[in-house]
Amino acid sequence: MEETSQKQIEANRQNAKLGGVKTEEGKAVSRYNAIKHGILTTALALENENETELEELGKAIRSELKPANEVEMLLAERIISNTWRLKRAIIAEREMIEHDTENEKNFGTALSYDFANYDSYGKFTRYETCLERGIYKALHELQRLQAIRNGQKVALPAAIDIDVNQQE
Numbered sequence: 330m331e332e333t334s335q336k337q338i339e340a341n342r343q344n345a346k347l348g349g350v351k352t353e354e355g356k357a358v359s360r361y362n363a364i365k366h367g368i369l370t371t372a373l374a375l376e377n378e379n380e381t382e383l384e385e386l387g388k389a390i391r392s393e394l395k396p397a398n399e400v401e402m403l404l405a406e407r408i409i410s411n412t413w414r415l416k417r418a419i420i421a422e423r424e425m426i427e428h429d430t431e432n433e434k435n436f437g438t439a440l441s442y443d444f445a446n447y448d449s450y451g452k453f454t455r456y457e458t459c460l461e462r463g464i465y466k467a468l469h470e471l472q473r474l475q476a477i478r479n480g481q482k483v484a485l486p487a488a489i490d491i492d493v494n495q496q497e
Contacts, residue, residue: 373413383413394471397478404471411463418457425449 333341374380387409396402429439443449469486476483 373410375417378417386413394468395475396471397475401471401474404467404474407467408464408471411460411467415457415460415464418453418460422453422457425453 374383387406390409390412391402391405394401394405394408396405426436426439429443430436432439440450444451473483473486
């Protein structure tokens with residue numbers, strides 16, 4: 330592997346000073362460059378979403394869960410973000426159904442066509458399931474850590490491997 334020359338390093342430094350978005354308008358636009366559907370974005374509230382509603386959701390969940398340290402706060406934040414994304418997913422699902430039923434007689438026909446050609450609903454259901462699992466996983470770990478902090482004896486989390494293909 331070749332080492333970078335000092336001349337190239339200096340050129341890179343000079344170029345780095347020039348690059349990037351400069352204006353506030355440009356920064357606002359580029360903030361969402363990687364977002365396709367918004368379900369898995371790291372920026373929690375999108376432009377058309379009510380940030381106050383997100384803040385209220387966060388306050389309510391933090392108040393109920395009462396995280397006492399950084400790890401518990403991290404788990405509470407995971408619950409908040411996945412809950413917000415799940416709410417977004419429910420809105421997106423309604424919009425998908427409304428759009429698809431405009432072109433078909435009923436939802437069943439639209440769903441059947443989608444499954445046969447695109448499987449958008451199947452993919453979407455997997456997104457929802459992933460978000461729900463994330464909420465419950467974080468919630469259960471938070472409850473476990475809080476019980477330990479409160480002096481309760483708690484068993485380690487157990488993973489159970491089930492083989493549904495095995496015949497008797």
